[in-house]
Amino acid sequence: MQKKAVLTFIATALCGLCAHSQSGQNHQAASQTPGNQTQAGSATINHKQQCLALKNTPIADTTITKAEWSNGEISTDRMSSLTGGSTNVLQAKPHCVVEGEIGARTGADGKHYGTKFQLRLPENWNGSFLFQGGGGVDGFVAPAVGSIPVRSSTARPALMRGYAVVSMDGGHPTPTPDFGADQQARLDFAYQSTGKVTTVAKQLIQKMYAAAPQHSYFMGCSNGGREAMMAAQRYPLEFDGVIAANPGFRLSRAAVAQQWDYQQFMKIAPKDAQGNKILANALTQADLNKVSEAVKNRCDARDGLKDGVINAWESCDFKAEHAGLSPAKTAALKAVMDGVRDSRGNPIYSGWYYDTGLNQPDWRAWKLGSSQTAKPDAISTTLGAGALTWYFMTPAVPNFDLNKFDFDRDTPKTYQTGAINDAVSTDLSSFRARGGKLIVLTGVSDPVFSAKDQVAWFRQMNADMKNAQDFSRLFMVPGMNHCGSGQAFNDFDPLTLLENWHGKNQAPERMIAQGKSFPGKQMPVCAYPKAAFYTGGDENKAESFECR
Template sequence: MKTHLQTLALLGTTALAGPALAQSDDACAALSGIDLPSTQIRTASPQGSGTLPPDPMSAMTGGSPRPVEVGAHCLVEGKIEDRTGADGNQYGIRFQLRMPEDWNGRFLFQGGGGTDGFIAPAIGAIPSTGSTATPALARGYAVVSMDGGHNGMNLDFTADQQARLDLAYASIGKVTGTAKSLIRAYYEGAPDQSYFMGCSNGGREAMMAAQRFPLEFDGVVVGNPGFHLSRAAVGAVWDVEQLMPIAPEGQLHAALTPEDLNLVSDEVLARCDALDGLEDGVVAAYGQCDFDAQALRGQLPDNKLDALLAIMGGAKDSAGDPVYTGWPWDPGIGSDGWRAWKLGTAERPAMHQTLSVPSTGAVFMTPPQQVPADPDFGDLARAVADVGGYFDADETFLTTYAARGGKMVIFQGAADPIFSARDITRWYDEATEDTGDDFARLFVVPGMTHCGGGPAFEDFDPLTLLEDWHESGEAPEQMPASAPSMPGREMPVCAYPATAEYTGGDAASIDSFACVTPAR
């Protein structure tokens, strides 16, 4: 029996041959009648050049929070495998594909965020909220986005087996095959290169694209990935458990005040800012920052410091063994982006409370359930292992992908409060040992929180890095970046394990820094 992808590939080379004027308005409208397996085309309409509104889900995806200018293109929207689920709800994978008149021959799959359930505008914006780089659609890419197989940013889908599988990885293959077939029909030719780009859950999906579909993609941009999502979820439960005992009247946001975290941030800067040769509010030498938080004893109340130490040390079982990794000390701990996940505000509860903890029980435990009160973290880690086995994008053996020339550009905020920078560096070390060091590069962004934000050089362009690497064969050793919070300044974000070191001259110039690998 042919797979969904194999069937679509055959259609793409035979029955889906497009009309002579493949990029005409008529050719776009004709796609509404195309016959694809288990797929309904609901919209196929030409779009003039103009302005697309900001991505309403940019906080989840890292997509552009600004309007985007795009050229004329063909918009196709549809649904794959429309069905009634085991729970009686309606399911299927909704997608949006935008194909520009001025096509550059490339295809980009745009990742989602959170637990998906929405379709972000398929524009291929760089998934760091601070990035001003040109989105992929405006560069001439055909771009597809999807909802992961369920409708609505809620956890109502988790009782359905196929919905779990689609969110975990299966939808990536199905949408890829459908999008490539539509591209072949419209342009009368297959893409020259196929890329995936996303942040958060979209970063996990990008890693899944390389790990589960190594024949389909030539490169992926991976941002702050939830690649070890089942254990990161357990880590979020741990954080809440440490904070609630010190939260006045159960108000999590008040457990650590902005003044508390600013004090911590200032102490980290005092100890580590100068390690890169320049005191500028950025701990660029994050790998050398051996911060002793006991220096805060007497500055913070003991109960607050003890809770913070437990959080930063990472979740542990009753024997003291880690179940999720710890976190680097970074001045970004004082930023709004860090607080948004772990603490929240009086107006907006912590993302851990509204997303992470509920998802731990509903998505990763079998059957879906609530996380027990006062959990045993060893038991909880075991309870999420089965789903984590197919949901986590933590495979390190990517030889097929690498042998075909597949590349991976990863960026990660050092101050990410939900997915630890230490965890992705661990994966990177293991993956380069198991697969080789010529397929992936990791860029840890000092000060950056989750998919942008923080006192960070968060305006960068990893897609151009991937394009250049694919074309030249030369791996990038640095990613030029600027800082919205520090106007006029530029600095390189260096390929791990190297970090930026100030060499003298104009501190605002990228030329005043060199990438140096610290002694281990």
């Protein structure tokens, strides 16, 4: 496939995905007075006038392109399938909308680059700042509202709680991976754009309110979750709290794993009338339903209640052979779930937990897709394959034939990018020393970033840092796929947990959740390594479960 065709296909696939959301603690930084005015220190501020004046704020290497006062609605996050952002049109209270670009330049490939951002500054500011993570390979500026980055959450967005919220495009203008042809664009996507936008956003907040933020948080899912972990690891003095949901923190290895999955499934993919293998049919929906039911039959009751949720997911000893598939399909499923390995059997990326979410639409969308043509539409082959050849491989090899990816020879080509991109550090000493709090949450059934890998990192971080429980929590959500969805208790509010932990020193031991798959029920999601066990009483109530 030629370079132009590859990029067009990736962009088209991403646009198709776009078609596929409690109140927080209110820390008033300034006392409100009538007439859209705030008393901050000794200065009286008219917010609308201050907003419009931000258009002319001189900031080094930054152009402010928009500064407008808004009383209206905020459009849906059209990239919510990648960010976990809100799929609803939201009605906001009066606030300022600032947009701009940092570091505009012409790249080594002759294209325009710069980091674009959107900052929303509420009239009734609560004194806090939230950086909203992106998703996919970035390349777009989502509405800066600070929704809980799990599509199934109904918790109130940060902007509606009074936060100043910023979002960005990661340093390149389109949601395609061809920015990998430019060195600085790679660095911006990896982590540098976070530092740049944080600095500019805090300057604009100071200008708007004549006060600095009292609390600075970062919250994101998927690549935005990776950015969140990077915020704690590479900018430990800038953020007081971080929420990393389903983070692609070892993104370079996950990209290799996607090609492993593709190759394993293509071995058993049936052919159409023209002799083309159809990836989507490698495992039928009936096959996946069979696997999910077999997992439930083996492991569901281990938490004391057979209810379709495997809270004791870590003790589930299900094997591919238990599903009763054909030998060829069993072998392919086992190879995928055991994780990518080189020819000597050494693991390249983690394996995966068997869980109830393997038959859900999001798992299929990432692993198999639905295309009945020779051109697969699984996200791993649209977004993932392009990212591997353009960005993760150094140098970029855009015309690389991924059918021939060799896990011995070609995996080392991703190491350079992995070194700047992967949020694998376990040294969070500076972050902790200044009172930082870290909440990581992920779906046990995530099909793209392994929950098993997330647990391994968290365990290692706890081993490397004494008393890590003083500042970090991991919440594993059984049945949940990527950034929400799945058959799960996937409607929860980690931002309020962070507010209460950082602001009131209330360390979260459980996160109360509900979900559309289980109407009228609530369940605690327990801080790892504990899990929710049924103790008796009304099984619809969270208090009928204990964390142990």
